Amino acid sequence: MKNLEKPFYEIVRELANLSDFVVALGNCAVYGNIPALKDEKIVELQFRFKEKEGLLGKDFRSKRGLPVVNISGCPAHPEWFINTLLELKHRGKVPLDELGRPKEFYAYFTHDGCIRVQYYEWKVEAEELGTKEGCLFYKFGCRGPLTHSSCNRILWNGVSSKTRSGQPCFGCTEFDFPRENLFETKLNMGIPAELPPEVSLRAYIMMAGVAKTFTPKRLKRKLIDEDNEEAPNET
Amino acid sequence: MRITKKLLTRLEGEVQLKLVWDEGKIKDAFVIVPHFRGFEKVLEGKPYLDALVITPRVCGICGHAHLIASAKAIEEVCRKAGIEFYLTEKAKTFREITLLLEILQNHVKWFYLYFFPDFFKYVGVKDEDYRPFVGKRWSEAIKASNLITKALATLAGQWPHNSYAVPGGITSDLFPAELVRASSLIKEFVKFLEERVFGISLRELLNCKTKRFLEHLRGDAKLFLEKALENGLDRAGRSYANFLTGGSVEPLIKPCVKKEKTCKFHPEWIEEKEDFSYFGKNGYTWSKAPRYRGLPYETGPLPRQYFARNPRVLYLYRNFKDSLITRVYARLEELAIFSLLVLEKVESLDLFQKSWIRPPVNTKELSGRGYGIVEAARGTLIHEVEIEKGVIKRYNIITPTAWNLGPRDEKFLGVAEKALIGLESEELAYLVLRGFDVCSVCTAH
Numbered sequence: 001m002k003n004l005e006k007p008f009y010e011i012v013r014e015l016a017n018l019s020d021f022v023v024a025l026g027n028c029a030v031y032g033n034i035p036a037l038k039d040e041k042i043v044e045l046q047f048r049f050k051e052k053e054g055l056l057g058k059d060f061r062s063k064r065g066l067p068v069v070n071i072s073g074c075p076a077h078p079e080w081f082i083n084t085l086l087e088l089k090h091r092g093k094v095p096l097d098e099l100g101r102p103k104e105f106y107a108y109f110t111h112d113g114c115i116r117v118q119y120y121e122w123k124v125e126a127e128e129l130g131t132k133e134g135c136l137f138y139k140f141g142c143r144g145p146l147t148h149s150s151c152n153r154i155l156w157n158g159v160s161s162k163t164r165s166g167q168p169c170f171g172c173t174e175f176d177f178p179r180e181n182l183f184e185t186k187l188n189m190g191i192p193a194e195l196p197p198e199v200s201l202r203a204y205i206m207m208a209g210v211a212k213t214f215t216p217k218r219l220k221r222k223l224i225d226e227d228n229e230e231a232p233n234e235t
Numbered sequence: 236m237r238i239t240k241k242l243l244t245r246l247e248g249e250v251q252l253k254l255v256w257d258e259g260k261i262k263d264a265f266v267i268v269p270h271f272r273g274f275e276k277v278l279e280g281k282p283y284l285d286a287l288v289i290t291p292r293v294c295g296i297c298g299h300a301h302l303i304a305s306a307k308a309i310e311e312v313c314r315k316a317g318i319e320f321y322l323t324e325k326a327k328t329f330r331e332i333t334l335l336l337e338i339l340q341n342h343v344k345w346f347y348l349y350f351f352p353d354f355f356k357y358v359g360v361k362d363e364d365y366r367p368f369v370g371k372r373w374s375e376a377i378k379a380s381n382l383i384t385k386a387l388a389t390l391a392g393q394w395p396h397n398s399y400a401v402p403g404g405i406t407s408d409l410f411p412a413e414l415v416r417a418s419s420l421i422k423e424f425v426k427f428l429e430e431r432v433f434g435i436s437l438r439e440l441l442n443c444k445t446k447r448f449l450e451h452l453r454g455d456a457k458l459f460l461e462k463a464l465e466n467g468l469d470r471a472g473r474s475y476a477n478f479l480t481g482g483s484v485e486p487l488i489k490p491c492v493k494k495e496k497t498c499k500f501h502p503e504w505i506e507e508k509e510d511f512s513y514f515g516k517n518g519y520t521w522s523k524a525p526r527y528r529g530l531p532y533e534t535g536p537l538p539r540q541y542f543a544r545n546p547r548v549l550y551l552y553r554n555f556k557d558s559l560i561t562r563v564y565a566r567l568e569e570l571a572i573f574s575l576l577v578l579e580k581v582e583s584l585d586l587f588q589k590s591w592i593r594p595p596v597n598t599k600e601l602s603g604r605g606y607g608i609v610e611a612a613r614g615t616l617i618h619e620v621e622i623e624k625g626v627i628k629r630y631n632i633i634t635p636t637a638w639n640l641g642p643r644d645e646k647f648l649g650v651a652e653k654a655l656i657g658l659e660s661e662e663l664a665y666l667v668l669r670g671f672d673v674c675s676v677c678t679a680h
Contacts, residue, residue: 162392178288
C-alpha cells in the first residue's frame with residue numbers, strides 16, 4: 001500500500017506479535033490468490049500459495065500458541081469465519097489442517113451435501129448447463145470432490161450454493177485458485193485427469209464401470225417432466 | 236497553506252483524502268487509492284470463460300455486475316464473429332433481476348452503515364438507534380439487506396461471487412416454489428423501505444410528480460432531507476454536473492451522455508488518462524482518469540435518475556444542482572424504484588423456458604473484441620475483452636468509481652475532487668466523498 005506513514009506489513013507484524021490469535025480471512029490473505037499471481041513480492045500472513053513463506057514466518061505462533069488460523073475461500077463463508085472466532089474466544093483453540101484451516105469446516109469437500117451427488121455416484125454427466133440434472137464433475141470442470149469446504153453443508157446466504165444452482169465448484173478455498181480453464185474438465189482417455197484425493201485410478205475405473213452398467217433409469221429422466229404438468233383448467 | 240491527510244475507512248478497501256487548505260477553505264483535493272491488484276494482467280493468457288470467475292472477484296460488493304459485464308462482453312465477441320445464438324427471455328430477465336438485487340443490497344447498506352453515521356456526526360444528531368453495531372436501526376438495515384442477498388442467492392446460488400451467468404444464458408434452473416420464496420423476501424424488503432426509509436407506500440411515493448413529495452415523505456429519507464437542508468448540504472458537493480449513463484435498466488433507463496446531442500453512448504470514445512495515476516509520471520493514485528470525448532463525467536444513481544426524468548430527483552436537481560443532497564436522495568429513490576421494478580420482473584418470469592442455450596462456438600477458435608456494459612450500484616461499468624483463438628489477449632475494466640473518484644488530467648480535476656473544492660470543513664469533505672459511494676477496490680482493480 002503506497003502513501004501511508006508506516007508500511008502496511010510493519011503494522012501487521014506489530015499487531016500479530018501483540019495478538020492472542022491471528023486469523024487470515026479470504027484466499028488473498030491466506031495464500032496470495034489473484035494479487036500474487038503476477039507479483040512475486042506478494043506474500044500472505046503465513047503462506048504464499050502452499051509454501052510457508054509468509055510475512056510472519058513459518059514458525060510463527062500467536063500469544064496463545066496457534067499458527068495463523070486460515071479461513072480460506074473467495075469469498076470466505078461468513079459463518080465459518082464467525083464461528084471460528086467464537087470458538088477461539090470460548091475454547092481458546094481449534095483443530096487445524098496442514099494449511100492452517102479449521103478442520104471443522106475444511107475437512108469436508110464441497111461435494112459433501114451437494115444435491116447432485118447421486119448423479120456423481122452413478123456417473124450421470126450433465127450434458128448441458130442450466131438444468132437440475134446431472135453431475136458437473138465430468139465435463140464442466142466441477143472441483144466439488146477435490147475442494148475442501150463446507151459450501152453444501154453450511155449454505156451460502158443460508159439458502160444455496162454454486163453446485164445447487166448449476167455452477168461448477170471452482171475450488172476457491174484451495175491455494176491454486178484460480179486454476180485455468182475453469183468450465184472444462186480435463187480428461188485423460190475419457191477419465192477425469194484429477195481424481196478425488198486417495199482414489200486410485202484402478203478403483204475409479206472399477207467403480208465407474210459398475211455405476212455406468214447399473215445406472216437407475218430414473219437418473220436419466222428429468223426431475224420434473226414439464227409435458228406431464230397438469231394444465232390449469234381453462235375458463 | 237496547510238495540508239491534511241486522512242484515511243477513509245468503513246468501505247471496501249481504503250481511500251486516502253489529501254486536502255490542501257487556503258484561508259480556511261479547501262483549495263485542492265486529492266482522492267488517493269493506495270491499493271492495486273492487477274486483475275487485467277491476471278486475465279491475459281487465460282481461456283476467455285475464466286473471466287466469468289475472475290472478474291467478479293474485483294469487488295465484494297458489485298462483483299455480480301462484473302460477472303454480467305464479462306458475460307455480455309464475451310457474447311458481443313461471439314455476435315461480432317457471426318455466431319448465431321440467443322438468450323431466452325427467462326435468462327435475460329434473471330440477469331436483470333440479480334443485477335438490480337445487487338444494487339438494492341448496496342444502496343441500503345451504504346445509507347445506513349456508511350453514510351448515516353458520518354452524516355449524524357456532521358449534523359450533530361445523537362441517536363443511539365443509529366449507532367454502528369449496537370443501534371436498532373443499524374441492525375435492521377443489515378437484516379433488510381440480507382433479505383435481498385438471500386433472494387439473490389436463491390436465484391444465483393450465492394452472493395457475493397457466483398458465476399451463474401455464462402454466454403448463452405444462466406446456470407440455475409429454479410422451481411416455482413424457489414421463485415416464490417425469492418419474491419416474498421423482496422416483498423419483506425419493500426415493507427422495510429415503506430416503514431423505515433420512506434414512511435409511505437412506494438406506490439404513493441412514485442405517484443408524487445411534484446415537490447409535494449417533500450410533504451408526503453416520512454421516515455429516514457425525510458430525516459435526511461430535513462437535516463441536510465438545515466446544514467447547507469444543498470450547497471455542498473457540487474461538481475461538473477456532467478452526467479453519463481452507459482448501460483440500461485430496462486425499461487426505465489437508456490444510455491445517455493449529458494453533453495452530447497444524441498442519447499447514444501460509444502464506449503470506444505472513452506480515453507483513460509494516466510498522467511496522474513501511478514501508471515503515469517505524476518501519479519498519486521492507482522486509478523486512471525476516464526474521459527468521454529475529453530470531458531470528466533459523473534456516473535451513478537444521480538445521472539440515471541436524471542436521464543429517467545424522475546420528477547422528485549429533477550426537482551432537487553433544479554434547485555440544488557448536483558449537490559450532496561441531490562446525489563444522496565437519487566440513490567435512495569433507486570431503492571424504491573428498483574424494488575418495484577424487480578418484483579415486476581420476477582412476476583413476468585416463465586420458468587419453463589430454457590436457462591441456457593449452448594452458443595455454437597468452438598471455444599478454442601473464437602477471436603474478436605467486445606464490450607460488456609452494465610449499470611452497477613455506483614454507475615456504469617464497462618468491460619472490454621479482446622480474444623484471440625479462445626484466449627484473452629487484453630482485458631480492460633472501466634469502473635463507475637474510476638469515473639467518480641479517479642484523478643485529474645492536465646485540464647480537469649476528477650469529479651469527486653472538483654466537488655470538494657471550496658468546502659470549509661474536513662468533516663464535510665468526508666461526507667461529500669461518501670456521497671459518491673466510495674469503493675476503492677473497484678476504483679483501482
